[in-house]
Amino acid sequence: MSSEANSNGNYSSGSGYLSSTKLVLLICIEQYSRHYDWGPATLSELGEFLALHLYEATAWTVASLDELCNSLDKISVKAENQTLLPIVRQRLCALETIDDLYMFFDAVGQLVVDAEARMESDEEVTLLDSESIFGIFIRRCCLAFNLMDFQEISRFFAECLDMVRTIAKSDGERKPVVYSQLEMQEQAEVLISRLEEESQTPLPEKMEKDIRRSLEQLPRYSRIHYLQYLDLVRRGESEQSEISLRRFFDSNTIKDNRTIYQYALMYMAAMRAQLGMIELSQEALREATQVARDCQDHICLLYIICWEARLMCAALQHDKHVSKNRLKQLLIALVAKASSMRNHEMEIAGRILQTDLLILTKGPKEEVFESLVLIQALIVEHDVRKMREQWHRTASRAWAEYEKQPWARDVMQRLLDQTSSAETPLH
Numbered sequence: 001m002s003s004e005a006n007s008n009g010n011y012s013s014g015s016g017y018l019s020s021t022k023l024v025l026l027i028c029i030e031q032y033s034r035h036y037d038w039g040p041a042t043l044s045e046l047g048e049f050l051a052l053h054l055y056e057a058t059a060w061t062v063a064s065l066d067e068l069c070n071s072l073d074k075i076s077v078k079a080e081n082q083t084l085l086p087i088v089r090q091r092l093c094a095l096e097t098i099d100d101l102y103m104f105f106d107a108v109g110q111l112v113v114d115a116e117a118r119m120e121s122d123e124e125v126t127l128l129d130s131e132s133i134f135g136i137f138i139r140r141c142c143l144a145f146n147l148m149d150f151q152e153i154s155r156f157f158a159e160c161l162d163m164v165r166t167i168a169k170s171d172g173e174r175k176p177v178v179y180s181q182l183e184m185q186e187q188a189e190v191l192i193s194r195l196e197e198e199s200q201t202p203l204p205e206k207m208e209k210d211i212r213r214s215l216e217q218l219p220r221y222s223r224i225h226y227l228q229y230l231d232l233v234r235r236g237e238s239e240q241s242e243i244s245l246r247r248f249f250d251s252n253t254i255k256d257n258r259t260i261y262q263y264a265l266m267y268m269a270a271m272r273a274q275l276g277m278i279e280l281s282q283e284a285l286r287e288a289t290q291v292a293r294d295c296q297d298h299i300c301l302l303y304i305i306c307w308e309a310r311l312m313c314a315a316l317q318h319d320k321h322v323s324k325n326r327l328k329q330l331l332i333a334l335v336a337k338a339s340s341m342r343n344h345e346m347e348i349a350g351r352i353l354q355t356d357l358l359i360l361t362k363g364p365k366e367e368v369f370e371s372l373v374l375i376q377a378l379i380v381e382h383d384v385r386k387m388r389e390q391w392h393r394t395a396s397r398a399w400a401e402y403e404k405q406p407w408a409r410d411v412m413q414r415l416l417d418q419t420s421s422a423e424t425p426l427h
Contacts, residue, residue: 028088030108042078054134066166098157098223111128112139113129151193184217191227214227233274245268263300266288269307285307298341309331316360327357328354334346348375372395
């Protein structure tokens, strides 16, 4: 699913809600909650600033980052002998990694409690009523963040880095030394996205060099192990890729991420499947399913269903004893669950697999090509760029299967015309 920042700094995530400017407001609320020592004058001024931007729903799409910076620079924090702007900028710069972003949303979410718990609290921070305007805003932002897939979070993180540039510039200061590290991490995330989308195609020489440089420059960045894992899988190095995958998840587990284990198993299953280790892949999927159910992690279960269906489709090409009915029901469940969760990427993946199954079983030609048209429309409507390659592969298989029939050429030409007209919004 694609996510883009518009000219006002609003970020269109999977939920269509979270933005970089809202992150600034969240930081301001965090500072308001944690700094009773700033005194009533500063807190009152900060509270008025926040109320101005949060009171009406229309104001939650803040006019621009520049306006926010100007407002923050007018709020004097006498206890710190500076304005609020450099304090917010410093807090933003502290979000050095995506892990830091996760921890920030976890921490700010814990500031919100119900009214009774707020009355009984003796903590040093000012806890926020879950039904207050601050509490509602935080809950909505945290929900939007939790609904993002990892690629969306990566793009959101990149947008936050751009925001650090803007605020540092408006503050009249040079970027802190740590920013070069942030910039390298941003480049690593770009490489990760490219490898995820193009795992089966040769890479340009420049990209190969960028990967090697990132591996050398960011040895302590936890996501660098994931980058190395993707690169090794692409090269077909099973043992080393599994080691890198374990390092990646170990580094996240150390950071007290309690929900990481099922994803480790799922990635391991995907890696083994890509390397042709089908039985080991199925074993990892079964364990991942059990852990995800225990954790009630519905998003992870959705991805597991998708991988199970992919493995069954792959097995069906070689083993006629695979239950077609079970695979069909599994795909129906995948599409329905993804649609109900508004996970467009998984819905499209499920529909592509349904089309693959129709082709494998020589299903009705009308269903095959109607399905391709529907999938292409979904890709364009929701701007799910990463699914284009899979769609083209399935469309090619459909053409190869039905090319001897005269009607197929006309239908395929119509599909290609639609694809060409859709290229502009997809680029």
